[in-house]
Amino acid sequence: MEKQSLDECLYQIDRNDNVCVALADLPAGVIRVNGTARLQQLDVKAELTKGHKVANQFIAETQAIIKYGVVVAIATTDIEAGEWVHLHNCKSAYDERSASLDLHSGAPTDISYS
C-alpha cells in the first residue's frame, strides 16, 4: 500500500515546463510535485485523471505549452495555474484532426458510423 500512495503526486520532467503530469488519479487540492520542479506543490483546481497535464502557472491564449522543455502545443484560451490542460484549451501545430476528438475518450467525432 505504501508504494501505491507514492505515485499519488504530480511529476515535472523539465525545469522549464509549464505543465506537470498526474502519476495517479488525483483529487482537487494541494498536491506534491516530483521530478525537477520549481514548485514543490501545486493547488489543483479539479480532480485529474492519471497521465493528464495540469498548468503550473498562468498560460495566456496563443502561448506555448512546454513539456520536456519543448513546445508540445499552443494554448487556444487563457489557462489558469492548477487547471487541466488538454484538447479543450490547447492544440497541435501539426495535426488538425486531433482538435475535434472527444475530450474524455479521445474518440473521433468527424467520421460516420451510420
Next chain:
Amino acid sequence: MNTNIEWQGYARKNGRKGIRNKILVMYTVECASFVAKEVGIHFRNTNIDVDVVGFTGCTDNQYALNMLLALIRHPNVGAVLVIGLGCEYLQADKLAAIAKEEEKPAQSLLIQNSGGTITSIAEAKEMVTILHEQLRNKTVRVTMSVDELVIGAECGGSDYTSGLAGNVVVGSVFDYIVEQGGTAIFEEIVEAIGLKDMLVSRGKTKQVGEQLLTTYNKMLDYCKSVRQYSVSPGNFAGGLTTIEEKSMGAFVKSGSKPIAGVLKVAQSAPEQGLWLLDSVPDPTYMSFGYTNPNDSEGLMDLVCSGAHVLLFVTGRGTVVGSAVSPVIKVTGNRHTYRRMSDDIDFCASDMLTGEATLAELTSALFQMIISTCQGEQTKAELLHHKEYYIPYKYQSAGTNCEG
C-alpha cells in the same frame, strides 16, 4: 559501472559476432508458411534454437528481399533453412546460397518437389537436425564486448509513463553504450513531428544534420499525404494532447549523444555510435497504403540493421518478442508491470516516485542487457514470443535518404 565486461559470442565470417546461434527457418511465400511454422513448433523446448521468419507475398519486392538477406547475414543466425512452395518469385536456393557465402550451413527445399505437407515437414526436420550438427561442430566462440554490441530501441503501447520514465532510462542506457564504444539504433522518425530543430541539431556533423533534415521532411510529407499521424484515441484518452507531445516522449529514448547518421532499412551501421533508422517509405507511385503497420515491423527493422538485443518500451503493456534478437521489455508503469510481470522484464517507475535514481535504473538495465548477451533468456524468449513482420514497401536503392 564495470566497464570491462566481456562475454563469449559466436564468430561469423563477416567479422561480426552473435549473442545467439540460431537456426533460421525462412519461408518465401504464405503458401509455405504452414510447413515452416510446424518445423519451428517441433523444435520448441529442445536444445536446438530455431526461429521462423518469412515473407507472405508471391510477387517479390526489393525492400522485403533486403530484409530477408539482412536476417540471413545477421550475427545471431548460425544456419539457415529456406522453405518455398515452388512457384513464387522469391528463390529459395538463391537465399540458401547467400547463407553459404557467409559460411553458414544452409539448406533449401521446395514443397512441390518434396511431395507435399507431410513429407516436406519430415524432410525439413531432418535438415534442421543436420544443420544443428554442423553448427555444433563448426561454430567458434570468441570473446565479445560492449564495443561490438548493437542495440536497438522502440516503443509501443505507450502511456504517460513512457516519456517520463521508460524511454528516459533507455535513452540513458543508449548514452552509456555509445560512451563505451558500442552502437545504438533508434527509429520511429514518424514520432519526431514538431522536433525538427532539435533533431537536426543532434547531427554529429553538418552533413548528418542535412541528412536528418531530409529524413524529417520526407516523413512530414508522407504523414501529410496519407493523413496519418502516429497518435491514436487511446493516447489522447491517456492524457497526451498532441502528436508533438507524443513525439518528444518517444524521442527521449535516443538519449543525448550526437547522431552519427541515418540508416535505411536492412542497412547496418558502418561504424559505432548512435544511428537513426529511417523506415519511412520513399516517394513512389504506390505510396498510399504503405504505412508502418505494427510494432513487430519496427522491431524487425532494428534486427535487420544488425541489432543483437532490442529494448521495447511500453506503458499500457505489450507481449511481443522478436525472431533473431532477444527483446527486453521495459515499462515505466508499475501497475502494468505488476499486471503483466510474466511478459515485462524491467520496471523503471521508481524514478517517478523518487525510490530510485536514473543512474541506478540505467545500471540495472545495462546489467540486464549484458546478462542477455551472456545467454540468459528474456521473458519473451521463455514464452517463445518470436514475432516478425516483413512488409511490401519501397525505399530507393541508394544509401541514406536521397529519395
